[in-house]
Amino acid sequence: MKKLAKIAHSRAGDKGNTLILSLIPYEEKDYPVLLREVTAERVKKHLAFQVKGEVVRHELPLLKALLFTCHEALTSGVTTSLALDAHGKSLSYALLEMEIE
Amino acid sequence: MKEKIRIGCGAGFSGDRIEPALVLTEKGKLGYLVLECLAERTIALAQKRKQQDPRLGYDPLLERRMEELLPLLVKNNTRLITNMGAANPMAAAQKIMDMAKKKNIHIKVAVVLGDDVFDQLNGDEISLEGGKPIKSYGNLISANAYLGIDALLPALQSDAQVIITGRVADPSLFLAPMIFELGWDPHNFDLLGKGTVIGHLLECAGQITGGYFADPVTKPVEGMEKLGHPYVDVFQDGSGIISKVEGTGGQVTIRTAKEQLLYEVIDPFNYFTPDVIADFSTVILEQLEADKIRVDGGNGKVRPDKLKVSVGYQAGYIGEGEISYAGAHAKERAIMAGEIIEKRIKHFFDEFRIDYIGLSALHGHELSASCNPYEIRLRVVGRTADKEKALWVGEEVEALYTNGPAGGGGARKNVQEIVGVISILMDREKLNPEIEILG
Structure with missing residues (x-):
């Protein structure tokens, strides 16, 4: 077992109450590993403290990257959220905490 | 019609650093400088300032940004496109004219108007977020539509050196000068898609040069204290080469570009702007040399019939x-x-x-x-x-x-x-x- 942070990097973005997380392997050869290990279901479970809605995984084989669109994920959205990190900008590093094979 | 056009991005949000835009304008050999300073909430806050004083409501940093920039734009023959007009682009333009006069600089400023649609609302419109009438959220204070290239092009066709807008979609600030200078057909949606990809890569300024990317353990970046902001050479075929001014800090790599390409993108196969629905999934990135990447690919299909309007309450x-x-x-x-x-x-x-x-x-x-x-x-x-x-x-x-x-x-x-x-x-x-x- 190892943390995702060992093999991939990520950036968090927000649109309203939707959190968007990219997941990009440092080495392109690790793209299939991400494809196999980091499913939408696992992301939803891993980020359950934050993500209340559906998680959609977009596969980008040409770019060798995954993109997770997480609905109902920023309490009420950046403008009215009481969270310290209302944008959810730090959540890229929450994703990278995930343990994979 | 030009073979290529160089556009720099000197600010990626309202509170961004001041000096990268000065470095870009002084040393970047830019045709156009874009300052993107407006977020969803920024414009609603600006509307509140305008309600309190009709001479305000533009970007609070406008004067500080323009103070040193104005003479540099004229000296280097660079046009500025910026949404620092926020809730009051006309007052912002007047402020810039006043500043120019004091400096003995002769310029024209084009103001793009029409994004403020507050008077057209009755409160029964249904919000995309909650499916409820907007009046049920509370006292409404602002409504600004995302304008696109069709609002910007007439300003570019004028001889104004500074183009100031309110709410315009961020990538459109970049796409409009590409269309104008490269003579693109505004209905060639593949080209609009490619140009939108490039605009999206640049619109957050330092976020493609190592900002919001650096991690001293896994993604080390040198010179963050003097982070350079990006510029792009865009060619006739919609491809581009992204780089930054030599001697500035940061890095432009495939990794920084991939992170930015997917930033805030809900659906990479259907990225909506007022100009086009762009497909980011076909983008190809290539490292040409240190701090220089080539961007190609990306597509587009039609433009949306409806435009997004941000409503503040x-x-x-x-x-x-x-x-x-x-x-x-x-x-x-x-x-x-x-x-x-x-x-x-x-x-x-x-x-x-x-x-x-x-x-x-x-x-x-x-x-x-x-x-x-x-x-x-x-x-x-x-x-x-x-x-x-x-x-x-x-x-x-x-x-x-x-x-x-x-x-x-x-x-x-x-x-x-x-x-x-x-x-x-x-x-x-x-x-x-x-x-x-x-x-």
Whole structure:
């Protein structure tokens, strides 16, 4: 077992109450590993403290990257959220905490 | 018609650093400089400032940004496109004209108008977020539609050196000069898709040159204290080469570009702007040399019939208080302090939250379960319609000094007025963008 942070990097973005997380392997050869290990279901479970809605995984084989669109994920959205990190900008590093094979 | 056009991006949000735009304009050999300074909430806050004083409502940093930039733009024959007009582009243009006059600089400023659609709303429009009428959220204070290239092109066709706008979609600020200078057909959606990809890559400025990317352990970046902002050479075929001024800090790599390409993209196969629905999935990135990447690919299909409108409403006040605990039983004392406040005032608030900064404020309790930090900062926050009540939160936290657990230190408090933002869609035909030229 190892943390995702060992093999991939990520950036968090927000649109309203939707959190968007990219997941990009440092080495392109690790793209299939991400494809196999980091499913939408696992992301939803891993980020359950934050993500209340559906998680959609977009596969980008040409770019060798995954993109997770997480609905109902920023309490009420950046403008009215009481969270310290209302944008959810730090959540890229929450994703990278995930343990994979 | 030109073979290529060079566009720089010197600011990626309202509070961005001032000097990267000066470096770009002085040394970047730019045809165009874009300053993107408007977020969804920024414009609603600007509308509030305009309500209080009709001469305000433009970007609060406008004067500071333009002070040194104005002479550089003229000297280097660079045109500026910026959404620093925010809620009041006309007042912003007048301010720039005043500043130019004082400096003995002769310029023309084009103002793009028509994004403010507040008068066209009746409150029954349904929000995209909640499926409820917008009037049910509270007092509405602003409504700004995202304009696109069709609003910008007439300004580019004028001889104005500065083009100032309110709400315009960020990538359109870049796509418009590409169309104008490269002679693209504004209905060639593949080219518009490619240009939108490039605009999206540049619009957050430092976020493609190593900002919001750097990690000293896994993604080291040199020279962050003098981070350079990006520029792009865009060619006739819609491909581009992205780089930064030599000697500035940061890096432009495939990794920085991939992170930015997917930033804030809900669906990479269908990226909506007022100009085109772009497909980011076919983008090809290639490292040409250090700090220089080639961008090619990307597609587009049609333009949307409806435009997004951001609607601002009064959402009450947020009161906040913080206090720190350190050493033996810091965690237990912070939790005790949080429980005391919760028992005393939670029931007075519409929404209430307690965070333990340093432990679980950002990523919740599960990921931090095995962690016991040396120091913890308690944060208490509550939302209410009543400003006086919002003050209680900080007062209650401060009162922990003498009434709470041992060793609490460094209490701070603040109250913020909250502007919420929701969105609706509006038929394109209902909008009448126009330009006005000053000077």
